[in-house]
Amino acid sequence: MSAAVIEVEDLVAAYDGNIVLDGISFAVHAQEIFVVLGGSGCGKSTLLRHLLGLHKPAAGHIRIFGTDITAVSEDELQPIRQRIGMVFQGAALFNSMTLAENVSLPLEEYTDYPPRVIQDIVDWKLQLVELAHARDYLPSQLSGGMKKRAAIARAMVMDPDMIFFDEHTTGLDPVMAAELDRTILRLRDQLKVTVVVVTHDMTSIRRIADRGIMIADGKIVAQGTIREMEQSSDARVVNFFMRHDEGARRRGAPAASISGRSIHGH
């Protein structure tokens, strides 16, 4: 098995003394697509913020690429954070800038590459997410799925080793969600990035996840492959899968026929 790039050990996360995550431990390996499951408010976004070093844990340790980020200064954190791309729930593009300008922002901010080089990198990243044709569009001219892919291109522009997604398919129709999942699989396969995804979207989970954890009541209540998690007899886990698989079926995607990696190679 490849090396662990994220190691979380007995993490306790709290806001003003209210404990949200209570002693969580897991590891994510290089080039895995790792999914974080759990009901609304269980602490998934909180976990991502801790992994990015935006919040300090109340207790426990988080090692990213081998460095304990709970023990380093903000200055030492910066180079680690630059190796992580983050795709937030809203695509958060600047409306007055073209797609290419939006994607070039991190390069403008963090590098002193000449404009020609920046253009080449941006065009290559847009090609990866199949948006090369739309480089001069304004965000208002993009569909919801295109905006998400643009946000991925921007998160990828600094060549991160790892990319985090928070609810990546929310608000997308099933076709756009499938396209986005295909993009994520391609990034992992071609650019060898490690992916951490927070989502409730069962269809997407079954398409892309290698392994993951489910959080409830501040603890990990299931972990492993999706198949392993599904076999849990914990009522919270059983209910989660039942409810979300049912939701996926109602939206017109029969869960049973899309498990595994059938999307690969299309």
Ligand SMILES: Nc1ncnc2c1ncn2[C@@H]1O[C@H](COP(=O)(O)OP(=O)(O)OP(=O)(O)O)[C@@H](O)[C@H]1O
């Ligand atoms: N900045 C904050 N200050 C105080 N409490 C917070 C803050 N952010 C989150 N919380 C609380 O922490 C808990 C976990 O929130 P979090 O946003 O991590 O949940 P989540 O699993 O991402 O939920 P969702 O699926 O709805 O996005 C919630 O009870 C929330 O009210």
Ligand SMILES: [Mg+2]
């Ligand atoms: Mg959240």
